[in-house]
Amino acid sequence: MPDRPEHRLLLVHAHPDDETIGQGATMAKYVAEGRGVTLVTCTAGEMGEILVPELAHLAADQEDTLGEHRRGEIANAMAELGVTDHRWLGGFGTYRDSGMAWHPDGHAIGDPEVIAKHPNAFWNADLTEAADRLVPVIREVQPQVLVTYDQFGGYGHPDHIQAHRVAMYAAQLAAVPSYRLDLGEPWEIAKIYWGAMSESRMRQGLRMLREAGDTTSFEGMDPDGPLPPFVTADENLAAGVDATDYVDRKMAALRAYPTQVTTDGPFFALSNNVGATAWGLEFYRIAKGELGPLGEDGLETDLFAGL
Template structure:
């Protein structure tokens, strides 16, 4: 058996991007470790959601541990940086944010965990962080460097299949499963994921969609029942989240891997 370490920017990112491969690895007897760069301090919640005196980061840490239990995680670690907020926000450059952190310093912190765990596999994000969020981009930079420092043999960049996503949205609207006005606000020019031709890994996680939904629900401060993620019908959810997509340097062209833990 082997050890999978998944590195994410904020609580709730893990269930959306890699929740299926995490639970799959756990069910197959592998050790799963989750490392989160920030505590998600800049997330938004409705008025009255938090208890009097409760800080958002406290709630998000609790939610992260609950979701991790659903996904079979054996260890959760936070690197201690502050949420930078969306790209272009004033919070990006505040002291202590992950975006302003030294890549080398942060990589040393993550590499220490990779060495402790004798990690066989590490997941990070693609070079655009999936959709341009500064903390996600930094996860890519820090994660790739940490793997070099620790000698972690397999590094997978979790991403989205932009062609698959576009096809699913068009089909959902055409079939009346979704209304155009209910779809996420995809700002013009914003890139989500990578083109299908650039992907090298596709893992079928349909058997773990129940775990992904449950993990999302554990992050109630950020993912409400009315959200795009949980409000979509099962067929739409399966299309959107039933496959998790990756890029691994040295693989391809095309999809050459369907299991991150194969052979381990």
């Protein structure tokens, strides 16, 4: 393709809003720099908690139309970030949100009732079948960089774990010269990253929140105590993309998800108290590929470094 951007990033996420929370600033930065950004969302988040009382009727146990509503929310969010290439894995409605419950140990698990009731719950997906729906996207877009979750999906959500599995497997299959040539010409992704949150910066942010008198944001998290599994020890980080100039776009994209994110919630509280770096500096672990040149803090400053 003559108009194909030189640098191309593919992100694979489970539900609408996951992408903005994790990499919204990076996405906005790369779009502004003329790089290709493609987002694949695996489900419409039909089981999400609805934070707007007047929209409670959309819930799964009522009209069950939240997924269609969130379809509009993610379109608005992508407009705020400038992303024009957004796709649903297998097409909208192919896979359904698997729901979530909390394990006594404090991490997320699947909702057994949802998983049993809905055969198309993403957790029920056949891995090869789901990966085969991502392979043609990889071969068409030909990204040099893929971003998805770690093997635990950050905090244990089954759809995050499944998105990780599908993305990692599809990346392997897409590169095999003899695999399913009906899905396009083989393409190997040079670098794969897992989204991460810096432990030191999370502790700093929590400390500033508590010092400002905010005891409800990220409730139960102690700046000096154990942190949830989605927080990554700094020594395991590989890249930190400074997109603080684009944090306003990220926050605007978060506001595009009123059913899921409140402006007085923890994301905005952290941003208000810590500043743009709270959500404008986004971190990554490398899962495949060679690190490029490193910045002063020992991390890559660009996911395309070295390519």
